[in-house]
Amino acid sequence: MNTLSSKLTSSTSARFSAFRLIDWSMRRELWEYRSIIWGPVIGLGAVLALYLVFLVKISWLPTHSSHMPVIGLEELRSWSGIVTTFLGLIGFVVGLHYSAGTLLAERRERTLLFWKSLPVSDAHAVLAKIAVSLLVLPAIVLALAAFHDLLVLGVLAFLPHDWSVSGALAVFGVQLGRTALFLMVWAAPAYAWAFLVSGVVRRAPTLWLLGLPVGLLLAEHMATPFDWLSRVATGYAGMGGALISTIRTQTCVRHAAGLPPAPPWGGEVHGECVQTGLRSGAELVTEWGVPMTACVVVAAVFFTLAVLRRRRAEAI
Amino acid sequence: MQGEWNDSQPIYRQLRERVAAMILDGTLREGEALPSVRQVSAECRVNPITVLKAYQELVDEGLVEKRRGVGMFVASGASTRLLSRERERFLKETWPEIQDTIRRLGLNAAALLALETSSDNPEDAP
């Protein structure tokens, strides 16, 4: 009796930190969902393959370096911006796909019963999944985008150009910062909604994921005089588009012309001219504080519901 | 010690019989250790409590002795004691039943003895 109770107390005290439990749970997510890593890598691979094709093509032409156009900062910005946008969108699609699948897959494959047989609480398990979609995936996308930017910078430095390295780095910084906000804050409510759907439905998560919001919008449009939902939806979509899009030349012009700024999600107001781009990144946070906070709050609510749901989840 | 059990007796009795048989036929010699409870339990897929119960019975009969912390050993003189006990039991319990059967089947001692001698010779065996 004595030995038993002493063993019980000793075993109760032997526990791993939440950090360790989440860390290992994240690793096993990455073992299962290779697309988190390979999706963005393949995306960048496709870009680099295109470059290769392009290089092979121009190598056939006679080289007249004197005829090469001088590459300005704006060209550099839009070039790297297009690739960053591309990678960011891939990241979002991969993340949404992961979020809509993970809680459903473990129920459908009955592996839930194995995960639940280990001392990892549902909160830790779901937190690990959230960390994969909101930390690991953005980190991979941003690292690849940064790698691409530096590669381009390195190559173009040998060609005629009229930008300074520090200016170029500042431009890249802004773009990466916006992509980070896009993948970590703007995407959060979408992922959280996908988690919840994934934890509740028995099949066709994508249908529910998109169908329910679209259905609600339609219902509001047809059956009520209100347009609250559609305004939120437009705002949300606009905000995402603004964060990830690279077309900012127009707004630079608009800004220079002294026109009043459009609403944050209505276009590229704070893109400004590239030299001051870094500052505009910080402004994004200050001026978009309210919608971003809303994103975080909505995400937190859905994620919490997903945890509660997983506590009661049964294999299907 | 693997094998199936019959349905007529509790398993611990059958286990006891098996160990007794092993002592009788010399598979387990006097002073030799019995296989551990865990080993028998795993090999026969029988819960350890049943094995312990069988062993305890052998201890109570004085055929096996417990040495603390070491295990169970065949007691000295176990074989002889077992033999005389088994003889006694055969004569007391089994033999009357066989006699009954012989009577019921209308056989007699002479016919049976004749069978006994003929089956000693393998060529004549049916």
Next chain:
Amino acid sequence: MNCIEATGLRKQYGKKIAVDGIDLGIGTGRIVGLIGPNGAGKTTTLDAILGLIPFEGSLKVMGCDPWRERERLMREVSFIADVAVLPRWLKVRNALDYVQGVHPRFDRSKAERFLARTDIPMKAKVGQLSKGMVAQLHLALVMAIDARLLVLDEPTLGLDILYRRAFYTSLLNDYFDQERTILVTTHQVEEVQDILTDVIFIDHGRIILSATMDDIEARYVELMPRLETVDAARKLGPVTEYAVFGRPVMLFDGVARGHLAPMGEIRRPGIADLFVMMMGRDRYEAPGEAA
């Protein structure tokens, strides 16, 4: 201290009562079989014990409330729900890595020693292993966890006989001791009945019988009386009677073996037989379904 203690455990799904107020007291060092037909409430009871579902009534497992303290409970309790729950994409090596990563009481070298005795390659993915190997892998993981209570829900379902035997042999040889408790449900009752120290019969969410195997062995005897002793045997009040090849077979509860032995052949009833008889034969052996 009992490692499972339940009073008035109850679980209702909508209008269906899955577990209808059961009391349990399972002591340490026992191997308990939870026996019942499909839908009797076995899995619901296990789910409640494992903290997978909320429930009514009081339930303490290893001193924890399973629903509120599942994480703590899972440091003391291991379970194998059935053979198919290990993820197919998981590599054997990574399975060990993960359990080592999250379970403070996992002894990796023990699991590796056990696996070395099997044909399971460390590099293989679970999906490449045979069903029997997956079960061995799961057992290797569970046995290397120094847990006090092991819950097995149909652990050998779909395995061939050799793996089923090996499973229980390993369990008794490498895992079980007086400080551990095993709770098992299975349809292959014949295979586990000799391993069990206790049985619990459950039907319609209620416990029909809860007894030690010793009790059962002492209490229940099956008698196939000779023709001339049938009436005398009937007078002793069999619990139930049925016919095999036209000869009556009677089950007695609490009648001494010595009393019955002279009347004919006596037999210790198997757990499955006993269960069927207690539940009423007509219910479980519909025409054409009888084995």
